[in-house]
Amino acid sequence: MNIRGLSVFRSLDMFSAVSGIFRRSTDSGIPALAVLWAFLSTTVSLACSYSFIHPFWLLHPDYIHSFGVYNYCYNHPKLYRQICDTFGGYFSFSNLPSQAWQAACVLYGSGCSLMFVSTLCACLCLCLSRPCDQRLAVIGGGLQITAALVLILGVLVYPLGTDSDLLSYYCGTSGRYSLGHCDIGWSYMMAIMGSSLAVFCPVLAYFIDTGKSHKNTDVLL
Template sequence: MISFVSYIWILITALVAATCAFSLLQPFWIIHPDGIHSFGVYVYCKGGDFGDVNGQLTKQMCSFYGGHLSVVNIPSGAWQATFLLFSTGCAILLASLVMGMATMFLTIRWLQKLSNTMTYLQTSAVLILTSALLTYPLGMNSPFFHYYCGPRAEVYNAGQCSMGWSYMLAMMGTALSIFCPILWNLRDFKSEQDDYPFNL
């Protein structure tokens, strides 16, 4: 029988994985004061007069750095590391969600073998996501960032730019991910108590 904690674990893990993936796709990790230019991990938005598919002019266009998705086109080594770390952390969380849901249909013997692996897997995802978020501001010292956000921009100082909602969302998702390995270890607490009752 699936415990209530298991349902909570599924909900939180799914929420964290979705939040990580969504924030990674957004170009609003750093926002320029003009509200038009913004920068994500691997995609950015710039201002200008651009024609859309309907032939109408738009003031903003978003695209990959360098025109196509490639890690080498990301303008900062720190941002390249952030992209690799954060996408890896998201992938691990998603894989742990699939594996965790699959364990609900496994026998006790296989469940015990997988249990420790799941704990290590989710703990490593938390550490990888945290390291990605700490690495991202290191790219604020790059020439690309200085061009848009001013010469006073430096490591952990966005200059005239500000941290965007995508970065804040990534931080919230990472903070929430801390509960995933904890809940995984507590998911069978009630059933263990039922299996080994304390008799007075």
């Protein structure tokens, strides 16, 4: 069997596994929408946190120097290899190259924290012995609305810091939203995708109507 055939079978197996999870959750009394909400919330939380801690939001053409929200990578002159560290050697807002990056660090970091808390709310809906409480979905959805807004603001504010002296030296930037000869890195692309997917999380939370499920159960009893 060729590689393409194996990839198709693996995709079918993955689809069957996901379908089985949804089917078992529905049979056990947990709404499939709650499973989807918890899965999407967990995915967004991991993607945003992963992109936040990695210094690859902007990449230099030499692929050695790169810049993140609060950290960067450079070529160590003595070790002759890439070293990644926070700006200034230790975390401090005063060490960040620009005020825009300070704001982006606060906004995006706060968004990641809110998404993590809301993910716990979504996972509690699956761990509790009874169906998810409507108030828990409302709290999680409200947190995710705020998280999505601050995540998007953080992604939009970050390019305003490209007029800093640091990027002018390494990338030859000439002003805000100017990358010079540097490119957008995979961390920034992941941050954009995570922030975009975060918009759908509160929508799913809104449609989790567990109160209706309780009423239907009472009528049947």
